[in-house]
Amino acid sequence: MKTHRKELWFRTEQRVAFVNITGQVQAAVTESGVREGLCLVNAMHITASVFINDDEGGLHEDYARWLERLAPHEPTSAWRHNQTGEENADAHLKRQIMGREVVVAVTCGKLDFGPWEQIFYGEFDGQRKKRVLIKILGE
Numbered sequence: 001m002k003t004h005r006k007e008l009w010f011r012t013e014q015r016v017a018f019v020n021i022t023g024q025v026q027a028a029v030t031e032s033g034v035r036e037g038l039c040l041v042n043a044m045h046i047t048a049s050v051f052i053n054d055d056e057g058g059l060h061e062d063y064a065r066w067l068e069r070l071a072p073h074e075p076t077s078a079w080r081h082n083q084t085g086e087e088n089a090d091a092h093l094k095r096q097i098m099g100r101e102v103v104v105a106v107t108c109g110k111l112d113f114g115p116w117e118q119i120f121y122g123e124f125d126g127q128r129k130k131r132v133l134i135k136i137l138g139e
Contacts, residue, residue, distance in 0.1 A: 004032030004136040007044075012126035015073070016094075018060045019121040021050075021132065025104075026111055028134045035109045037138015041119055042101030045130040047091035049098035049122035052113075067094045067124070091125035098122050106138055 006028040008021060025041055043050045053059065071093035076082045079089030102119060105112040111119075121132055 002032060002034050002037075002136075002138060004028065004034065004134075006031070006134045008121070008132040008134065009129060010048075010121055010123065010132070011129045012123045015124070015126045016064055016067075017123045017126055018063065019123070020055050020118055021121050022055075022111070022118045025119050025134055029106055029109065029111060029136055032136040032138075034106055034136050034138040037106045037136060039104045039106050039111065040101060040133075040135040040137075041104070042133050043095070043121065043130070044133050047088055047095055047123075047125035048130050048132075049095045049124070050101050050132060051098050051120055051122055052102050052104070052117050053120065054116045055118045055120075063098075063122075067097065070094075070097065088125040094124040095122070098124075106136065 008024055010019060025039065029039055041050050071090040073090045076087040081089035081092065
């Protein structure tokens with residue numbers, strides 16, 4: 001069995017952002033030489049996420065509005081976690097909702113998606129450097 005590990009690094013300009021990383025993940029699969037197996041992609045920070053969905057701008061705006069209604073950033077005093085000196089409690093909650101990782105089958109050396117599926121990095125407390133881990137296993 002082959003294994004391959006790669007890290008992607010992000011520093012978004014905005015506090016909340018969604019970045020399509022499908023091409024970078026597929027490039028890692030190609031680099032790995034794995035033809036049949038699994039690809040794990042996970043956020044290595046507790047205020048960021050990796051998820052699969054459609055690459056449609058309106059949907060991403062809907063996500064941002066929906067998440068902000070569920071866990072508003074302001075007022076920061078509303079969150080107990082923010083009493084520790086940070087102001088990112090909402091980002092932790094948003095990450096919990098959107099998830100930590102995805103696993104995608106690799107078939108014939110390609111990510112094996114359903115229609116419209118793409119992989120996204122979700123940032124909820126941006127403007128600082130964070131990473132995503134890609135781990136590929138297979139033959």
